[in-house]
Amino acid sequence: MRKTKISREYRQHLLVCAGTGCVANHSFDVKEGLQTEIIKKGLQDEIQVITTGCQGFCERGPIVIVQPDGIFYQRIRKKDIPHLVEEHLLKGRPVKELMYVPSPKEAPVPRMMDIDFFRHQRLIVLRNRGRLDPENIDEFIGFNGYGALETALTKMTPEQIIKEVKNSGLRGRGGAGFPTGKKWELCRQEKGRDKYLICNGDEGDPGAFMDRSVLEADPHSVIEGLVIGARAIGAHQGFVYVRSEYPLAVKRLKIALRQARDYGLLGKNILGTGFNFEINVTQGAGAFVCGEETALIASIEGRVGRPRQRPPYPSEKGLWGKPTNINNVETWANVPMIIQRGAKWFSSIGTKTSKGTKIFSLVGKINNTGLVEVPMGITMREIIYDIGGGIPHGKEFKAVQTGGPSGGCIPNEMLDLPIDYESLTKAGSMMGSGGMIVMDEDTCMVDVARYFINFTQEESCGKCPPCRMGTKHMVDILDRITRGQGTDKDIAMLETIAENVKLTSLCGLGQTAPNPVLTTLKYFREEYVAHIKERRCPALVCQNLISYIIDPELCGGCTVCAKNCPSDAIHGEPKKVYEIDQKKCTKCGICITVCPPKFNAVRKVSPSLT
Helix, strand or coil: CCCCCCCCCEEEEEEEECCHHHHHHHHHHHHHHHHHHHHCCCCCCCEEEEEEEEEEEHHHHCCEEEEEECEEECCCCCCHHHHHHHHHHHHCCCCHHHHEEEECCCCCCCHHHHHHHHHHHCCCCCCCCCCCCEEEEEEECCCCHHHHHHEEEECHHHHHCCCCCCCCCCCCCCCCCEEEEHHHHHHHCCCCCCCEEEEEEECCCCCCCHHHHHHCCCHHHHHHHHHHHHHCCCCCCEEEECCCCCCCHHHHHHHHHHHHHHHCCCCCCCHHHCEEEEEEEEEEEHHHHHCCHHHHHHHCCCCCCCCCCCCCCCCCCHHHHEEEEEEHHHHHHHHHHHHHHCCCHHHHEEECCCCCCEEEEEECCCCCCCCEEEECCHHHHHHHHHHHHCHHHHHCCCEEECCHHCCEEEEHHHHCCCHHHHHHHHHHCCCCCCCEEEEEECCCCHHHHHHHHHHHHHHCCCCCCCHHHHHHHHHHHHHHHHHCCCCCCCCHHHHHHHHHHHHCCCCCCHEEEEEEEEHHHHHHHHHHHHHHHCCCCCCCCCCCHEEECCCCCCCCCCHHHHHCCCCCEEEEECCCCCEECCCCCCCCCHHHCCCCCCCEEEEECHHHCC
C-alpha cells in the first residue's frame, strides 16, 4: 500500500459539511467564503478549510465545525463569514449567535458532543462522519482505513473472516435482517470460480437517505468492506448499484474507487497477496422494486427490474446465473470495524438477537431532522425526545412509521418499545433500511395509509396479481374513505385484501406493502370509523371532510383573506367580519395561511360545525 502524504500542522481546521443537504444550502459557497476571508486576514498558514461528508444534523445546514475546539456552527450564510473569522479565528471569541444552543441544559458554548442530537448516538458505520474529506484517501487511511483489509488478507483465512462476521451477530441492514455471516457462508459453499458481490445502494424509501450519506461521506469504508467480503466468499467481481438520483454519491464513489486502485487496494494483486477483485458502479433508474435483490440483479443484467421466484436464492443462482452475495451499503460499512475490533466487541452492543447499531433517517414532525446512529435496543422515546428534540410547536406525538413505505405505524402508547428486528416485527412494522417518519396530533392516519399504499401500488412491478391488483383495490377503498364515501363493509374488506396480499405476493415489496393499512387499522381504527360513520376527519386533514370558517369574534376585517382567495369565496366589508361561502370554497387553505397572526381568525372544522 502506498504511503500516505504527511499533512502540515495547522492551528485549527474548519470542517465544512458537503453532504447533499448542506450542498443544497450553498455550503460550497461557504467554504469559498471562508478560504477567501482567511487569506484576507493572513491566517492561511494557521487554519485549513476542509469539506467533509454529511454531519447528520441535516436541517441545520450549512454546518461548520471548528476543530480542535469542537464548536458547532449552523445555518452559516456567506454574510456571516467575516464576523465569524474576525471573532473566533482571529480573536479567539466563539460567536454564540451562530451556534446551535437549543436548551438551557446544554453548555453555554456547546461543543458538538455537548449537543443532545450527537451525544446520545453511538457511531460505528458513521465513525468518520464529518471528520474527513471523502475525496481524499490519505485522510481515510490516517484514521486507520484499510487496516482491517490488511488484516483480513494477510492474517486471516476466508473461513476465519466468515466466522468472525458470524460471531459478531451482524444482520443485514437493508430489510429482513438475515444474518450476514450465514449469507456469506452459503455463497462460499457454492461450487464454481465465478462469484459476484453486490452492494445494494438503491435506497428508495421516501425520506430515507442513510445509504446516500454513507457513500457521500465515507465511500472507502464501503469499498473496504466489499473487498473483505470478496475474499471471504471467493469473488473477483463486484458491483455497487446506486440510483441515478444520487449524483454526489456516485461521483465520490468513483473517485474513491480510482484512488483505491492507485494505492493497490483494488484490482489485481491487492496488497501483494495475489488476490484480485474489481468493483464497478451501476446506476439504476430509480424503480423502488429494484431494491429487492432479484429485481436488482435483473437490472444489472440489463433486463427489466422485476423480482423472480425464490428459491433458488442469489447465493445459489444470482447474477448471470452465478453465486452472488448481496448486502446493502450500511451492512458493508460495518464489516471493517468487526474485523478491526473483533466480533466480541461488536456483539457486546445491542440486544440478544440484534447486535450493533442502526442508522435511522429521522424525519417528519420532529424538531431535529437528520441521520442518527444508535445502539440496537434503544427505545422510540429516546430517539424521538432525547435525540430528536421532541415534536415542534408543543404538539403531541401520535405515531412513528419505521421501515419505509412498507413499514408499520407505531402509536404513542408504544413509545417505550425497544428498537430491534423482533420487537418491530411483533408490533406490525419492520426495521427495513432505517426510515423513521414521525407524526404529530395533526396527522390523519387514514390519509397516511392511503399515501403509502398509493406509493407501493405505483412502484409495483405488476408481475404478480396479489400485489398488482390488491394494492390497487386498497388504494381505491382508502380514497373513498378519505373522500367521505366509505361504507360499513370497507374496514373488513381492507383487512381481508391486506392479509391476502401479505400472504400471497411474490416478493418482499408486495408482502410488506399492507403494513401501513394493517397497523393503522390495529392502532387507529377509531379514525376509520369516524371517516365512515360520522363523515368526519378527526385530524382535519381530508379535504372533503373539512370546512374553513372565519371566527366572527376574532376577525379584524383586514381584507387579506378576501384579496388572496383564488375562488372569490370570501366576502365582507373592510373593518367588518368576513365570511366564507362554502359552495364556492375550494378548500385550498390559502386563507388560513395569510390570516395575520394578530387575528388568527380562520379555522378548519368538520362540515357539521359550519
